[in-house]
Amino acid sequence: NAGVTQTPKFQVLKTGQSMTLQCAQDMNHNSMYWYRQDPGMGLRLIYYSASEGTTDKGEVPNGYNVSRLNKREFSLRLESAAPSQTSVYFCASGRLGTYNEQFFGPGTRLTVL
């Protein structure tokens, strides 16, 4: 039982390049999330998927797209990376309902030059 896995762990991009961050969970959770974490700002929600087949914007969606490929997988795409997107990205998953604590992946450290 791996929990939430993310690839890659580290990535360096040049401004304007594109890339996709991958996330998978094996806990049979319905909801999945993408966050970014910047110094002094806590975790901010980029996009989330409450259930398979649905996606919604979070607090900071600009410059990102997501795909809920199936119940297990939720990817985050940067179409044209910008230095402001340098951050640590965390994927999380959670159950629906009242007790919706979220479980986090190990994170991807992205640097955009």
Place this chain on the structure above:
Amino acid sequence: EDKVVQSPLSLVVHEGDTVTLNCSYEVTNFRSLLWYKQEKKAPTFLFMLTSSGIEKKSGRLSSILDKKELFSILNITATQTGDSAVYLCALINDYKLSFGAGTTVTVRA
């Protein structure tokens, strides 16, 4: 967006000290408040608080929620160097978590 404010931003204590972390918020309609511990990697879940006034405990950690005064506290007693981390609180509303900026706790031997 839901506003969650944590204080202090950081603190340094010595082993054996007691630490009290604060989390205040401006949202009145939410499902639960959560506390996480983050040690350089992914946040790990500590507590979920849904009802006001009921203390949750896990070893040396405890937490309580006051829905009337809109805050929660996390206590750590007899601190150890392994307690050094960033402690995050978050509100659940619908399916979304809104996080505070975190409190960095450093425990010195």
